[in-house]
Amino acid sequence: MSHNIYYRKTMIEFNKIKSIFDTHSSFIITSHVNPDADAIGSELALCYYLKSLGKSVRIINFSETPAYLNFLDEENLIEHFKETLHAEAILKSEVILVVDLNQLSRTMEMEKHIRKSKAALMCIDHHENTEKFSEDLFVDIEYTSTGEIVYELLASDSSYKMDYKAALNLYAAIMTDTGSFKYDRTSSRTHRIAAHLLELGVNPRETHNKIYDQGSKGKLQLLGRALSSFSCEGNGKIGIMTITKKDIGETKTVEADIDGFINHCLTVSGVVIAIFFVEIEDGIKISFRSIGNIPVNKLAGEFGGGGHFNASGARFPNGKLDEIKLKVIEAAKKYIIE
Ligand SMILES: [Mn+2]
Missing domain, CATH: 3.90.1640.10 (inorganic pyrophosphatase (n-terminal core))
Incomplete structure (x- = not known):
């Protein structure tokens, strides 16, 4: 050839x-x-x-x-x-x-x-x-x-x-x-x-x-919890999932098992920004994904993070999950193009 x-x-x-x-x-x-x-x-x-x-x-x-x-x-x-x-x-x-x-x-x-x-x-x-x-x-x-x-x-x-x-x-x-x-x-x-x-x-x-396709039973159960936590903001354009320390503990999984979960947020019609909050040992880890012309690296940058145009992340070393979620979701709404 x-x-x-x-x-x-x-x-x-x-x-x-x-x-x-x-x-x-x-x-x-x-x-x-x-x-x-x-x-x-x-x-x-x-x-x-x-x-x-x-x-x-x-x-x-x-x-x-x-x-x-x-x-x-x-x-x-x-x-x-x-x-x-x-x-x-x-x-x-x-x-x-x-x-x-x-x-x-x-x-x-x-x-x-x-x-x-x-x-x-x-x-x-x-x-x-x-x-x-x-x-x-x-x-x-x-x-x-x-x-x-x-x-x-x-x-x-x-x-x-x-x-x-x-x-x-x-x-x-x-x-x-x-x-x-x-x-x-x-x-x-x-x-x-x-x-x-x-x-x-x-x-x-x-x-x-x-x-x-070699994941553990716990990983699938953790995915179930992430999917159940799904909600929308910003007129259905922001898809949000959350995993807590308790979820990881009870399913006997590790942080790395979460890889790829965030993509499920983008399978919902109308969602253009995905945000995934994960409570880890030392703080809160946030992943962002977007479709099209939405620079989530800038959004992550507002919280000291960074990454690619359509895929980025940030970390909060401390703070309450609920308060951080509110702050980040409010910031994300600015990136929605009506
Ligand atoms: Mn590569």
Whole structure:
């Protein structure tokens, strides 16, 4: 199959990435704290590729791989950062390749070692507002995912034969970061890439199931509570859900189980702003989502938070849930375009 007909016009110079790969022999790949499928999938696909070029490669992450993503790392290549084990390796590596992050601080304790290292530091990513932590930032925010960039990088090397393992990882990366192929940046090209990955043996049903359908009973019960709490404000344009500490305790769940719940607010006709209040150990966490031209990053900014135009968040370290809700909902009403 020829890939070049699917090429996008990107600012990313794949040739430059390739020449860094060609002129060095030892690589450390890392990504952000609490890695998602885009982080893990991109790291592993790059690792397989670099190994195929005869390079020595280690993947070292600050966080352990979440259990639901272990199936991506068949050979257990990903190492969990420990200063005593890895500080020296980071210092001595020729190249440090960070993926799927725009701030080096997202590598947590690894950051200081990376900054101290004389390694060539490079980054492949698709987030906005990249910190200029390296000369070699390969960033394009038009991409759905880091996985999609990595796919095109690998496909641009005509002597590389992508196999099932790499395809599975890139499919998981792209599927999750596109919300299963529905977010705005999803393009015909994204689907063509996915088609090629299926041709390499990826099973879409099975992959989706492994990532999304392995939740606990408590998680489903927690979702039930979140859905029951749903209410509207601002003439039905603001959808609100709330989870309390009691809800989390009684369902024996953790904060991370709430991921994705907020999207249910936007399934209600007329709702254009979603607000999700979660009572956590140390305060109140608020997530915002919006549809269309409503900058919820600005709304979050009113409360010391931030994020993307259509997806953002803020935290209150203390305060009463009811009072904070009133304040935030009042602020949100200003963003409704009548
Ligand atoms: Mn990503």
